[in-house]
Amino acid sequence: MDIRLTNSKTRSKEVFAPLDPQNVRMYVCGPTVYDRAHLGNARPAIVFDVLARLLRHHYGADHVTYVRNFTDVDDKINARAAEAGRSIGEITAETTQWYLDDMGAVGVLEPDHMPRATAYIGEMVAMIEELIARDHAYAAEGHVLFAVDSWKGGYGRLSGRSVDDMIAGARVEVAPYKRNPMDFVLWKPSDTDVPGWESPWGRGRPGWHIECSAMSKALLGEVFDIHGGGNDLLFPHHENEIAQSCCANGTDQMAQVWLHNEMLQVEGKKMSKSLGNFFTVRDLLEQGVPGEVIRFVMLSTHYRKPMDWTAEKARDAEKTLREWRGLLTGVAPSQPNEDLVTAAVADDLNTSWAITNLRQMAKTLKHVQYHQHHQTAPLTQSAEVVEAEFLASARLLGLLEEDLGGWLDGPIIDLSSYTARMVTAREKAMKTKDFSGVDAMKQALIAAGVEVRMSKAGVELVPGPGFDAAKLEQI
Numbered sequence: 206m207d208i209r210l211t212n213s214k215t216r217s218k219e220v221f222a223p224l225d226p227q228n229v230r231m232y233v234c235g236p237t238v239y240d241r242a243h244l245g246n247a248r249p250a251i252v253f254d255v256l257a258r259l260l261r262h263h264y265g266a267d268h269v270t271y272v273r274n275f276t277d278v279d280d281k282i283n284a285r286a287a288e289a290g291r292s293i294g295e296i297t298a299e300t301t302q303w304y305l306d307d308m309g310a311v312g313v314l315e316p317d318h319m320p321r322a323t324a325y326i327g328e329m330v331a332m333i334e335e336l337i338a339r340d341h342a343y344a345a346e347g348h349v350l351f352a353v354d355s356w357k358g359g360y361g362r363l364s365g366r367s368v369d370d371m372i373a374g375a376r377v378e379v380a381p382y383k384r385n386p387m388d389f390v391l392w393k394p395s396d397t398d399v400p401g402w403e404s405p406w407g408r409g410r411p412g413w414h415i416e417c418s419a420m421s422k423a424l425l426g427e428v429f430d431i432h433g434g435g436n437d438l439l440f441p442h443h444e445n446e447i448a449q450s451c452c453a454n455g456t457d458q459m460a461q462v463w464l465h466n467e468m469l470q471v472e473g474k475k476m477s478k479s480l481g482n483f484f485t486v487r488d489l490l491e492q493g494v495p496g497e498v499i500r501f502v503m504l505s506t507h508y509r510k511p512m513d514w515t516a517e518k519a520r521d522a523e524k525t526l527r528e529w530r531g532l533l534t535g536v537a538p539s540q541p542n543e544d545l546v547t548a549a550v551a552d553d554l555n556t557s558w559a560i561t562n563l564r565q566m567a568k569t570l571k572h573v574q575y576h577q578h579h580q581t582a583p584l585t586q587s588a589e590v591v592e593a594e595f596l597a598s599a600r601l602l603g604l605l606e607e608d609l610g611g612w613l614d615g616p617i618i619d620l621s622s623y624t625a626r627m628v629t630a631r632e633k634a635m636k637t638k639d640f641s642g643v644d645a646m647k648q649a650l651i652a653a654g655v656e657v658r659m660s661k662a663g664v665e666l667v668p669g670p671g672f673d674a675a676k677l678e679q680i
Contacts, residue, residue, distance in 0.1 A: 347394035
């Protein structure tokens with residue numbers, strides 16, 4: 206089965222052919238660690254976690270190397286440390302662990318390597334020296350800058366922009382020491398208040414872009430298979446990575462395939478603090494939204510489409526996962542269904558299609574379990590065989606993992622008495638035409654994290670994300 210991926214470099218879906226099938230290499234840009242990971246930060250972590258799982262399934266776990274870095278030297282980190290009155294090391298150690306904890310809670314496996322930028326300063330300095338020696342960079346007033354017009358390999362090709370468009374549209378730092386407005390910083394001076402390392406150009410620290418070029422080369426080589434990240438990194442970060450890597454290494458490419466996930470929205474709007482819809486992964490977890498539910502919602506939309514996080518999607522995801530986990534009897538996983546799930550994931554990470562097929566597999570499992578238990582019809586497969594395949598298929602997406610199921614271990618929530626009270630109140634309101642009591646009770650239930658579903662068939666109450674037993678008892 207071929208794996209097909211949409212290459213941002215060629216803007217087309219291509220059959221993936223690794224440089225060496227015995228050593229498939231992927232680098233993904235990780236977080237700048239100065240605060241909690243917001244919900245948008247979780248999307249690339251989950252998307253590329255699924256890709257790593259697919260590659261390991263296809264080529265073998267021992268033949269895949271997945272690298273995701275931590276940027277632990279950055280002006281945002283410096284500002285946060287100064288604001289908090291704490292050391293930069295304390296801030297980065299704490300926030301790095303926060304990130305790992307939060308990504309673990311949504312089922313993201315740790316990559317093979319998680320390099321910290323500060324551990325590769327020597328490699329960065331060496332790469333900058335090579336760029337200067339090849340006349341692709343120059344020193345000026347304690348800075349070193351990459352000379353964009355020195356590279357004839359096609360700057361702007363990845364993002365599809367002309368240099369003129371990039372100058373007009375980019376937030377280009379205006380500095381007298383730049384030869385060209387598009388030249389970008391490889392090294393910058395540090396005063397005594399911020400981190401710095403000795404270099405041929407004085408005490409300073411690296412620019413953001415050179416970090417990934419140096420770390421990926423050190424761990425994966427000059428040219429590797431896949432480079433990924435959010436599409437907000439396409440320009441300038443990834444564009445600059447390609448330019449400096451190709452010029453320093455004398456290659457015509459940095460990575461064969463470039464993958465970019467689209468951004469995230471909340472209830473149809475861009476997530477922002479000004480709109481009051483900005484929240485972190487930890488915020489959701491503390492509100493009672495299970496990490497597995499967050500992952501399910503993320504994977505329900507194709508990675509190349511904008512993902513809209515809504516409370517309704519979270520409720521539906523939780524209901525589905527409850528149903529799926531309720532079908533499991535402890536059978537060990539076998540192999541994923543190649544036609545229904547592996548094929549979907551292999552087709553440009555079409556996780557939404559894979560989840561649609563998992564729903565059908567769950568229905569089949571439920572049907573087989575029923576008939577096997579009641580011995581009402583001859584079966585071509587045992588329930589255990591169907592369950593083993595269903596579980597393996599879900600786990601290809603990182604769902605139904607054992608360590609993600611703890612959210613179902615709590616006490617059983619019995620809403621039957623509240624359902625009866627709502628039915629009685631509704632029947633009374635139908636006679637009196639006064640629905641104020643029904644509305645009041647409905648709002649109180651919603652405030653307690655209970656989803657209220659009313660139809661002609663009756664009333665259904667379902668505990669949703671953020672369920673609060675204490676509030677419920679007050680109704």
